[in-house]
Amino acid sequence: MATRKSRTERRADLIQAAQRAMLRHGPDGVLLNQVAEQAGLTSGAVLYHYPDLSDLLLEANQAGMERFYEQRMQRLAGLTDPAAKLVVTIRSGLPVDGEDADVRLLCELGGLAGRNRVYAALLTSLFDRQVSMYQTILETGAAQGAFTLTADSLTLGRNLVALEDAYGYRIVARHPTLRTDEAAELILSYARQVTGNPLRAAA
Amino acid sequence: MATRKSRTERRADLIQAAQRAMLRHGPDGVLLNQVAEQAGLTSGAVLYHYPDLSDLLLEANQAGMERFYEQRMQRLAGLTDPAAKLVVTIRSGLPVDGEDADVRLLCELGGLAGRNRVYAALLTSLFDRQVSMYQTILETGAAQGAFTLTADSLTLGRNLVALEDAYGYRIVARHPTLRTDEAAELILSYARQVTGNPLRAAA
């Protein structure tokens, strides 16, 4: 028998278990027993905490998105130089490799979004928040004289997030030559051009 | 009873039926009976032609990708002006709206690719072919003096396809303000900058 845990602890466990199960079987096709197995419980125990599996999956995916966004913000926290901020942010939007759990989950949801309005709305909101994040960096950099923007920050921010997203999919699909380093360089080539800043990758 | 058809005809029907069923239920979660229903047949008849459902789904998805790629090439066929070619190609890579069947199917597969090597390979190959398509347009335009490229054509081609892909996802997810026209304009803003050509959208 699994060790008995408090409601809060178990729910947190289940969210992680659901994320692992979705990585293996997809957010759409994951089964109650697969989540239970990941949690080291029986299906009945899962149902005790989440009578409706789709509620658990939704919470798990929301948690994954928040985690992804929060991690990006944290990596940004200590930096002051606009160029360094931009370089770090571009990196943090890409999966570290094809196994990257957070990004793989986001990619899975991207497919779902065509059929599921709830996930579509969540992803849309995540996209817009990331665009805002880039806009802040770009405009702050421009105000400080570090960047000379070639278009409005909304256009540039959207294109930067779009590039990240797309290369995330390529890396997750294991493109043989387009790995994280190459993808970062491709996005940086765009960022250099639209900011007029050399953006040393080592920054 | 459904009208009896030849092997070839029926297989073509089934591929279309499978595409419709996948649009509704996802390429991952689609059921044999759902494909049969779309085809106006019983599950037994589907199994008679495709003893393994996943074979049918794979063929249907391959056909979808080919169709998407071929349509892009055809729209390009009559054009000679490099700027017109580039503008048309950018457009043809975007879904016409959130209902666009071909792009929605491609988005669904993007999610699958993290778990399924076969679909990952197919999508990778499609990506690379589209990059080559852009490279040809860009280099021809440069040779003719219409474009002044700011980076190598591989970098630019990859970024153009990446932008298309990502905005395809946004449109399919029904971003409230980022529709096809806006997405095309965002990509054009990049294309103008890297070619030095004004790329009149009406071309």
Add this chain to the structure above:
DNA sequence: TGGCTTGTTGAAGGTGAATTCAACAAGCGC
């Protein structure tokens, strides 16, 4: 320590989908 709440199990039942197959209908060659 005894009773109550909370978390968990294991088994039983119901449901729905895949699979198989015997029967049959429709066309085609002869």
Add this chain to the structure above:
DNA sequence: GCGCTTGTTGAATTCACCTTCAACAAGCCA
């Protein structure tokens, strides 16, 4: 027309999953 091949159905079987629930273990606190 006759028989054979090809395509299709509907029913029977099997299997996997969800769901429910009675039983029980583990803490909590009076």
